[in-house]
Amino acid sequence: MEGYSxxxxxxxxxxxxxxxxxxxxxxxxxEKQTRNGSSEEKQLELRLGPPNxxxxxxxxxxxxxxxxxxxxxxGYFSPWSSSSGYQVKSxxxxxxxxQAHGQLKESSQPNPAKTAVxxxxxxxxxxxxxxxxxxxxxxxxxxxxxNLANGSSSKPVSESQNAVGSKISSEKPIENSPKxxxxxxxxxxxxxxxxxxxxxxxxxxxxxxAVDELFRGLLAAQSNFSAGGIKNDEDGGKAITxxxxxSGEYTLVYExxxxxxxxxxxxxxxxxxxxxxRLRVLKSSELPTLCRGRKHGKRSLDTSPK
Amino acid sequence: MINYFPEEVLWHVFSFLTSHPDRNAASLxxxxxxxxxxxSRGKVFIGNCYAISPERMISRFPRVxxxxxxxxxxxxxxxxxxxxxxxxxxxWIVAMAKGxxxxxxxxxxxxxxxxxxxxxxxxxxxxxxxxxxxxxEGFTTDGLAAIASNCRFLRELDLQENEVEDRRGQWLSCFxxxxxxxxxxxxxxxxxxxxxxxxxxxxxRCRNLKSLRLNHAVPPxxxxxxxxxxxxxxxxxxxxxxxxxxxxxxxxxxxxxxKCSSIRSLSGFLDVNARCLPSIYPICINLTSLNLSYAPGIxxxxxxxxxxxxxxxxxxxxxxxxxxxxxxxxASTCKELQELRVFPSDLHVxxxxxxxxxxxxxxxAGCPNLNSLLYFCQQMTNAALITVAKNCPNFIRFRLCTLxxxxxxxxxxxxxxxxxxxxxxxxxxLKRLSxxxxxxxxxxxxxxxxxxxxxxxxxxxxxxxxKGMLYVLNGCKKLKKLEIRDSPFGNMALLADTGKYExxxxxxxxxxxxxxxxxxxxxxxxxxxxxxxxxxxxxxxxRPDDRQKVEKMYLYRTLVGxxxxxxxxxxxx
Numbered sequence: 001m002e003g004y005s006x007x008x009x010x011x012x013x014x015x016x017x018x019x020x021x022x023x024x025x026x027x028x029x030x031e032k033q034t035r036n037g038s039s040e041e042k043q044l045e046l047r048l049g050p051p052n053x054x055x056x057x058x059x060x061x062x063x064x065x066x067x068x069x070x071x072x073x074x075g076y077f078s079p080w081s082s083s084s085g086y087q088v089k090s091x092x093x094x095x096x097x098x099q100a101h102g103q104l105k106e107s108s109q110p111n112p113a114k115t116a117v118x119x120x121x122x123x124x125x126x127x128x129x130x131x132x133x134x135x136x137x138x139x140x141x142x143x144x145x146x147n148l149a150n151g152s153s154s155k156p157v158s159e160s161q162n163a164v165g166s167k168i169s170s171e172k173p174i175e176n177s178p179k180x181x182x183x184x185x186x187x188x189x190x191x192x193x194x195x196x197x198x199x200x201x202x203x204x205x206x207x208x209x210a211v212d213e214l215f216r217g218l219l220a221a222q223s224n225f226s227a228g229g230i231k232n233d234e235d236g237g238k239a240i241t242x243x244x245x246x247s248g249e250y251t252l253v254y255e256x257x258x259x260x261x262x263x264x265x266x267x268x269x270x271x272x273x274x275x276x277x278r279l280r281v282l283k284s285s286e287l288p289t290l291c292r293g294r295k296h297g298k299r300s301l302d303t304s305p306k
Numbered sequence: 307m308i309n310y311f312p313e314e315v316l317w318h319v320f321s322f323l324t325s326h327p328d329r330n331a332a333s334l335x336x337x338x339x340x341x342x343x344x345x346s347r348g349k350v351f352i353g354n355c356y357a358i359s360p361e362r363m364i365s366r367f368p369r370v371x372x373x374x375x376x377x378x379x380x381x382x383x384x385x386x387x388x389x390x391x392x393x394x395x396x397x398w399i400v401a402m403a404k405g406x407x408x409x410x411x412x413x414x415x416x417x418x419x420x421x422x423x424x425x426x427x428x429x430x431x432x433x434x435x436x437x438x439x440x441x442x443e444g445f446t447t448d449g450l451a452a453i454a455s456n457c458r459f460l461r462e463l464d465l466q467e468n469e470v471e472d473r474r475g476q477w478l479s480c481f482x483x484x485x486x487x488x489x490x491x492x493x494x495x496x497x498x499x500x501x502x503x504x505x506x507x508x509x510x511r512c513r514n515l516k517s518l519r520l521n522h523a524v525p526p527x528x529x530x531x532x533x534x535x536x537x538x539x540x541x542x543x544x545x546x547x548x549x550x551x552x553x554x555x556x557x558x559x560x561x562x563x564x565k566c567s568s569i570r571s572l573s574g575f576l577d578v579n580a581r582c583l584p585s586i587y588p589i590c591i592n593l594t595s596l597n598l599s600y601a602p603g604i605x606x607x608x609x610x611x612x613x614x615x616x617x618x619x620x621x622x623x624x625x626x627x628x629x630x631x632x633x634x635x636x637a638s639t640c641k642e643l644q645e646l647r648v649f650p651s652d653l654h655v656x657x658x659x660x661x662x663x664x665x666x667x668x669x670x671a672g673c674p675n676l677n678s679l680l681y682f683c684q685q686m687t688n689a690a691l692i693t694v695a696k697n698c699p700n701f702i703r704f705r706l707c708t709l710x711x712x713x714x715x716x717x718x719x720x721x722x723x724x725x726x727x728x729x730x731x732x733x734x735x736l737k738r739l740s741x742x743x744x745x746x747x748x749x750x751x752x753x754x755x756x757x758x759x760x761x762x763x764x765x766x767x768x769x770x771x772x773k774g775m776l777y778v779l780n781g782c783k784k785l786k787k788l789e790i791r792d793s794p795f796g797n798m799a800l801l802a803d804t805g806k807y808e809x810x811x812x813x814x815x816x817x818x819x820x821x822x823x824x825x826x827x828x829x830x831x832x833x834x835x836x837x838x839x840x841x842x843x844x845x846x847x848x849r850p851d852d853r854q855k856v857e858k859m860y861l862y863r864t865l866v867g868x869x870x871x872x873x874x875x876x877x878x879x
Contacts, residue, residue: 137384137791138766139682139707140740142441144467144495145599145649258605259580274652 185279187215188250188286194218198273204244204265211252211281212240243281251284316342326351345369352376353786353811355393355417356836359866360401371410372436373398377417379814379860380764380789383441386816386858388842390873393417394444396426397871403430411436411462418442424449428456435487436462443469447477447498454480462490464517472498479504488512492519494543494574502528510535519543522576530559533566541571545600547578548585560585573597573623580608590615594642597623599649610635620644625651626660626682633665637672645678650709663690663716670697678703685716686743691725695732704729705740711767711792714744721745727752730760740764750774754781762787772819775799779806789814797824804831812862823852825859829879836868837861837879 186193194214201207216239242248244265252264256275264272264279320343323329333343349372352358364370377393395417402409409431419442427434434457447470453463454477479501481488488508493500500523509515509532518536520529522545529544548556559582569589575598583604593616598604602625604612609624610632616622619640626648628636636643646669648661663686670676670693677700686708706726715722722743730736730753737759741749745768753763754777761784769775775795778788779802788810796819807813807828822839829837840858868878 135711135792137381137386138711139650139709140381140384140764140766141649141682142383142467143385257602 181273183276183278185211185214185281187219187281188283190215190218192218196279198276203269204272207264208243208252211243211279215281216240240281242284246284249284250281252279252281254279313338313342317346320346324349348372349411350374354862354864355395355398356866356869357811357862357864360398361405362866364401364405364407368405368407370402370407372413373402373409373411374413374415375417376415379812380416380787381791381814381816382416386791388840388875391840391876392869392871392873394423394871395419396423399423399426399430407431408433410434411438413438413440414442415440416442418444419449420444421446421449421452425452428452433459435459436464438462438464438466439468440466441468446471447473447475447496450493451475451477451480454478454485455482458482458485459487460485461487461514463488464490464492465495466492468495470496472496474498476501476504478508481508483507483511486511487514489514490517490541491515492517492543494519494521494545496521496523499523506531506535513538515539517541517571519573520545522546526559527555530555530562533559533562537562537565538568539566540568541573541595542566542569543573543597545574545576547575548582549579551579551581551584556582556585564588567592569593571595571597573600575601575604578603580604583608583612586612587615592618594618595621597621599623599625599647601625602627602651606632614639616640618642621646623647623649625649627651628661628665630661630665630668633661634668634672637668640673642675643669643673644675646673646676647680648682649680650682660684663687666690667693667697670694674698675700677701680705680707682707682709684709685713686722686725687715687717688720688722688725688728689715689717691722692728695725695728699732699734701729701733701736703738704733704736705738705764706742707740708743711742712744721748723748723752727756730756735759738762741768742766746770747774747777750777754778757782759784761785763789765790765793767792769793769795772796772799772802776802779803785809786811788812790816790818792817794819796820797827800824801828801831804828807832807835807861808863810863812860814858814860815856816858818855820856820859821852822850822854822856825856825861826852826879828861834863834865835861836864838872839877839879841875841877 181198182195183198184193185196196207196210196214198207201210219240240248240250243250243252253261254264254272254276255261255278257277261280267275316339320329320332323332323343326349329343329347333340344366345368347367348369350363350367350370351374352363353376355375355377363373375395375398377395378387378391381387382391393416395414403426409427410433412427412434413436417439419439424445427437429452437453437457437460445468450463450465450470453460477500481504485508489512491508500521502524505520505524506528509518515536516539518532518539518541520532520543524532524544525546526548529546533539533542548559550556563585566589570592572586572589572593572595578601580603590612596613596616596619598609604627606627606629609628613619613622613632613636617639619636620642622636622640622643622645624632624647628648633648636646648665651660661681661683663683666679666681666683666686667690674697676698679701680703683706686706691706714720715725722741723746726739726741726745726749730739736757739753739757739760739762741753741764747770750769750773753760757763760782763778763782763785765788772795774793775790776799778785779799791814795815800815800820801824825837825839829835838860839856840860842857872878
């Protein structure tokens with residue numbers, strides 16, 4: 001490591017603007033100005049002008065500009081000017097940040113010119129819901145990492161005893177942009193689980209419907225088996241209803257990326273999708289009493305040891 | 307006097323010159339030094355494979371034993387460069403095979419490597435020892451099988467983040483029983499199954515194995531058996547970790563870990579149950595390097611518990627799930643930390659404030675030896691950057707990436723110019739810088755003024771005018787690589803100092819203001835530059851208008867003129 005550490009006397013005064021404690025957020029502009037007087041600091045001051053010298057003309061401008069109350073002491077360049085008339089296609093560059101924020105919050109289609117990346121593992125987030133950054137190649141992380149960051153829920157992080165390897169090999173997060181989001185779903189009383197693709201649904205209601213479709217038949221077959229062949233309904237099974245509000249025989253819960261079990265429905269759908277790891281359909285009667293307290297807006301069903 | 311120095315003496319002296327810059331400098335002194343140096347250079351580094359041809363490299367350095375090559379521009383990592391752009395290693399291997407080079411080591415980054423290349427490599431160089439492929443693509447496990455079968459003295463096979471097609475063959479089994487020389491084996495990036503039994507046997511017979519990184523397909527009970535055979539390991543990567551803390555496998559793993567007292571570096575954990583992490587606690591105290599950036603399954607609390615035990619950590623790569631508080635723990639525990647990388651974990655939860663400027667400030671306060679940073683954050687402030695600059699003047703690499711590319715100071719709503727200005731002013735040894743957030747031309751003024759050692763600069767969505775780019779080109783005398791995207795720099799900046807580009811390795815500009823006319827002018831003026839335009843659009847009929855903006859331009863100095871393998875969509879002007 002190069003020995004470039006210099007003691008405080010070498011540090012430019014700009015750094016001394018910040019006190020050592022955490023109150024740097026509240027430092028006022030006036031305090032800053034009083035520090036900028038002494039001559040020894042002049043050489044270390046950040047100045048206008050080309051890097052190759054010619055400071056003489058600029059000094060006067062600097063002392064004048066310091067009188068302006070401004071966190072940008074050298075307010076020479078207006079951030080909003082665009083001298084070469086350059087217009088960024090997406091308008092992000094020259095618009096105030098608020099606008100940029102607003103733009104980014106929508107799940108917008110990226111500018112057509114920017115989607116000309118043929119790679120299927122393209123980081124274009126046009127397909128993703130509510131992507132905060134609909135810009136090709138931003139943030140600058142590799143595809144491997146982008147897939148992890150997509151909240152791919154195919155990894156069995158839960159505490160259950162899963163055999164490793166084969167079960168998840170078909171959905172390794174390392175693969176290119178997942179077109180589906182398959183999560184396991186198990187139902188109380190049904191030994192064989194199913195998988196449901198969350199990308200095919202965009203609301204809790206639709207998910208509930210899908211769950212009903214997945215398990216209705218299985219449930220019916222089981223009860224047929226145990227009841228010695230007596231059918232419930234002609235169409236092959238009783239509908240599974242009331243999954244979302246606790247009114248039915250079963251309730252839908254999920255496990256998130258922290259291993260907690262939570263009731264479906266508390267958070268917006270896209271948030272749910274990004275944190276869900278697996279689903280469970282539990283018998284409503286066996287659910288513990290809901291605790292009323294809120295933890296980050298989630299209602300926890302159990303206090304699993306962490 | 308120099309003329310009377312016998313060559314043998316020069317030769318001996320030069321044998322102590324190991325760094326490329328030193329050797330390059332020595333070769334410029336006089337003809338005699340040039341000749342001694344070129345015959346004595348064993349390690350050749352070529353930062354841009356198109357800057358020189360394989361034949362010329364071999365004729366200048368006939369005794370080359372180790373070759374490092376880099377291909378595609380850096381932004382290829384982020385899908386900004388189409389497939390089939392180039393960077394094929396095959397011509398190099400062919401040339402060296404023809405020239406009977408005694409190649410022992412080949413290190414490639416961002417290159418296209420075909421199975422044919424690997425086979426030729428494996429069969430042409432009897433003393434071949436070390437193959438390191440980083441961010442490469444184009445090969446399959448068949449190519450690896452060729453390497454395994456034919457390289458009798460192979461010591462190192464290190465595959466980092468490559469795109470490898472898995473042919474479900476038995477490449478690992480291709481290592482003959484006589485192969486006992488492996489000291490480093492890394493196949494973590496492979497997606498497919500491996501023959502675990504063959505792996506176990508291989509590890510058992512390679513007593514010098516120091517570095518082993520396994521992929522996801524190696525199950526935990528195999529991991530445990532392998533570790534039992536290799537307690538001498540220094541570096542371990544295990545993607546598939548135990549799930550059930552009650553299981554037999556877990557117990558065995560715990561016991562075996564305790565015997566692996568040499569492990570200093572740990573990575574992987576793609577698939578892990580956090581409750582099984584205590585099995586690695588015994589080795590934590592000795593760890594100097596920890597990479598958990600592929601482990602989204604470890605949530606903050608467990609992560610913190612783990613890090614608490616890693617007091618000797620020098621390098622840490624993690625996900626931002628660690629949070630600011632977790633970074634505070636890092637700051638108070640890892641006093642010897644030199645390199646930190648915090649990657650984003652979840653790009654889709656709006657308002658996910660995983661790490662902010664607070665975490666960074668805490669780290670800077672607690673880890674004075676920090677010299678390398680890659681930090682993805684939700685927000686940043688000038689004040690924080692100024693504090694960081696004051697606390698850590700030793701930065702060599704400083705890369706900050708705000709998830710929103712044009713976000714201003716979170717408190718003052720001002721551009722982040724002052725913050726980055728403080729960084730470049732304080733860190734005199736800064737060689738690599740990536741800036742982000744709302745930035746005006748001012749930040750580039752600072753960079754031009756202060757970043758005297760800067761070699762690589764990455765700019766995105768920044769600046770107001772050509773002045774910004776000019777400040778950098780005029781000021782940073784040691785600049786080698788400049789990559790710019792989505793910034794308002796145009797022809798004026800591009801053409802102001804065309805000679806500058808011959809002092810640099812390359813310049814990338816995409817979605818900026820340069821036009822075809824500007825690029826053509828530059829190409830005409832500078833024959834020793836390749837000015838390449840990448841056209842992905844549909845307007846392929848005829849040349850576009852000179853006034854039309856160029857979507858992607860990549861220019862680099864070269865001694866061998868336009869490259870002959872450019873695909874249709876790449877035009878060399």
